[in-house]
Amino acid sequence: MSTAQPEALARDVPPWLFAAAAVTTLPHALHLPLWLSLLTGLLCSWAAWLWWQDRRLPRRWLLLPLAVAGSIGIVADFGTLLGRDAGVAMLVMFMAMKLLEMRSRRDAMVVIMLGYFLLLTHYFYSQDMPTGLWLLLSLWLVTAALIRLHAGTIGIRENLRYAGLLAVQALPFMLVLYLLFPRISGPLWGLPQDAFSGKTGLSDSMTPGSIANLVQSGEIAFRVRFDEAPPARPQLYWRGPVMEHFDGTTWRQSRQRRAPENIQPAGPTIGYETTLEAHSQRWLLALDAPLTLPAGASLDGRLSALAQQPLEMRQRFRLTAATAYRFNAEESPSVLSDNLQLPPSSNPQTRTLAENWRQQAVEPERVVALALRHFSTEDFYYTLQPPLLGHDGIDDFLFRSRRGFCEHYAAAFVVLMRSAGIPARVVGGYQGGEMNPRDGYLVVRQSEAHAWAEVWLANRGWVRVDPTAAVAPERIEQGIANALPFGEPLPAFLQVRADWLRDIRHRWEALNNAWNQNILGYDARRQRELLSRLGLPDADWRSLAIALGVACTLVLALITLWTLHHRRRVAPELMLWHRALRRIRVDCAPGETPLALAARVGNSNPELAADFAAVVHHFLLARYAPENPEHLAALRAAVARLPRRRNP
């Protein structure tokens, strides 16, 4: 017992708060500027040292300039105080400074609330399973700190156990709210500029080396699940941007609008669902050639499927495709002339070569075949480390270095075709994919990024030609790891060739995929599906609110029962005794024996005396001779005989 001020902070509370601050700010060190991480660490250590030495906290006038200096530093670093990253930086700094201002319980509450808030900000950067797990542990620790703050004294182990119990009891609430809380898709207002940053993926232009850089990344670009057996690997061309404009080094998309495609499927229709990681571009990376598109998506006239908005978060789409098709057998002359464009007076050797071919062969198909044979028979190498190219890049590549990656071959091929008068263009996208046997998803990584060519042939329309296949057929058949020459350093993740390691990777990725699909991917559409399965089709927000209210009430009732329930160890004869006292509305004073009470009742209420004396008699027998169960029955009968009294 103590009569201390309840608002003062006990000596052993601050370490809990230091721990809470540490676990909530530490992961931010991965992306905060170094100086801020150091400043935060320094401030936290200072606070801890002051606590250890039992010294006074620094005065406000000392902290104020520190806070101002920190804010100026953040503005200088991020250019603003309001963006997402700058906001997170400010919160981290506040947290560290608050530790130096922790005088009362109220200050400690602010630290804990800041801690809870900081937990949320980690999800801006990652929502994968390790982050989720770390944050669950952090939540546990912060909650334990909150308990410690209000417990007076409590052992560490009991404190942690209590916090864990509360978190476990909260799980059903979380589940109900997660499933039934109305999901609003899309931002409520304009997001700051830096809301989505650091997304990797194809860009909308291509220069020599741009795809080779992307290939270094083992990140997953998208996952596909086919309704039936997946098509053979050489047919898996996932189309991204189609680049028609060439300025000598860079290929770009043309801004001109195109007439709708005319696609004639010539094979079976393949249905599939694709889950795209955010890449901040509009294209859906659909399998060539797309037949039906998800709502809101459209084709751009070049067979690229585009979403309405850039994909800023992971999204799922359903599509169908036909890998055998005929595309725009009739094409407008303006499009064809666009696809013959070349920068004037560049790459003279290439032009000469193409014109020779054109004279040799009358039909465009023959020219294409000649070009492909040129790549396969001449001394060309497929490599991730091509030498630098000079001013006439294509000439340099075709006649001197002869080492290049897919974008070199695609670009050189298209320039050759255009020089020979055949409309041609470069297509960017992905080729192939790795089937994960664990969950049946085809995983397409950034390392599968690819560039190929498309030529227009009369009566056949646009035909895909992949010059890389002529140089390194293994790239198309088996993937990049087998296509690169022996001895060339591979990206780290591709070096994993041992089967057991690959199996572990497959398991891990299947787990991640399940997490993404089922937990992170739970959205308004999934919610509607779930509700209709629960017998609530076409649920509007009102019925959703009712369902939510009913479910929450049920959970609250269950938790209340669980928490409050305990078996009272009260002997049955005592229960009956108390019932008798309630019935005749008599208080038994502390220390008053049943017999003394009987005498008192007999004096004050003679009409009760006989009945109550019987109760007392049987109570004493039941209480002190419990081996005979008949006493209890007799007591019950005696209590039942007592008259009920309204007023004492």
Place this chain on the structure above:
Amino acid sequence: MRLIDNLQQRLFRWQDDGTTSIRLGQRRIFIVPSRGGLLFALALVVMLIGAINYNLALGHALVFLLAGIGISGMVHTFRNLHGLSITPGRCAPVFVGEKAEFELILDNDRPMTRRSLVFEADKGMSAIVAVNGHDRAKITVPVGSHRRGWMALPRVRLSTRYPLGLFTAWSYLQPAMRCLVYPCPLPTPLPENTLRPLGGISNGQGVQEDFSGFRERQPADSLRHVAWKASARDNGQRPLLIKQFAGGSDAELDLAWSATDPALADETRLSMLTAWVLEAGSRHLHFALSLPGQEIPAGSGEAHQQRCLEALALFPS
């Protein structure tokens, strides 16, 4: 004011709880969010808006988990009071101005410890206690005394915020307990002229006293009577000891209302008499107390002194 009192009376079921044990049931426990709880709710709303705006699936999950923790914390705060038994204990008499300490006995029949139980009967004076599982604890609720006579224990507010501090649960207790408040002693020299010889033995106090043993020192005992040697034996672990003598009361003191200055206020005169009783008691004198309408015959010892003090405390004003 009366309307508000009435409303509170109805709302909080203020009632006289008598002298029996009080078991806190759900009808007399009230619970509302504390200031910290409101801050928490505000933080959750802001976090939810952030999670929606940035479409963070795990952000939703975090906010919902925290909301669940808050709600189950509410149930646990309620449980911290629910089923607690409170039995009135004793209360030692005090002098006006001292803190009366009302003893309450708390019985916890749950296996978990009940912590941070705050008892407050008088504004600004509170006592905090924890009761272990299946255990009993005593607490003394401090109340300032301002007037002599019987002081009833005011309504006690028992509140708690354990475990999370997001909710305040409270209950009002009104056990029938009272504390006797003696008048505040006003130190005054003993009236000389009322010292009268007894049984033919000449005056001169403490001549034939026989040592009869020790007793524990009361706050009213003068330090001059402390048996320092005897007290030193147990290293100050226990209260100081006072030497007691028997048979030495060779003089009788008549402490009379009439011996005080009639020009003074009644309360002042009572205070003077109180001081005399304490002084006479600490000097182990044989004394009588006479008040208007009440005579306490001469006597000595602890019980006699208390009887006199009680008469002074309850003297009708």
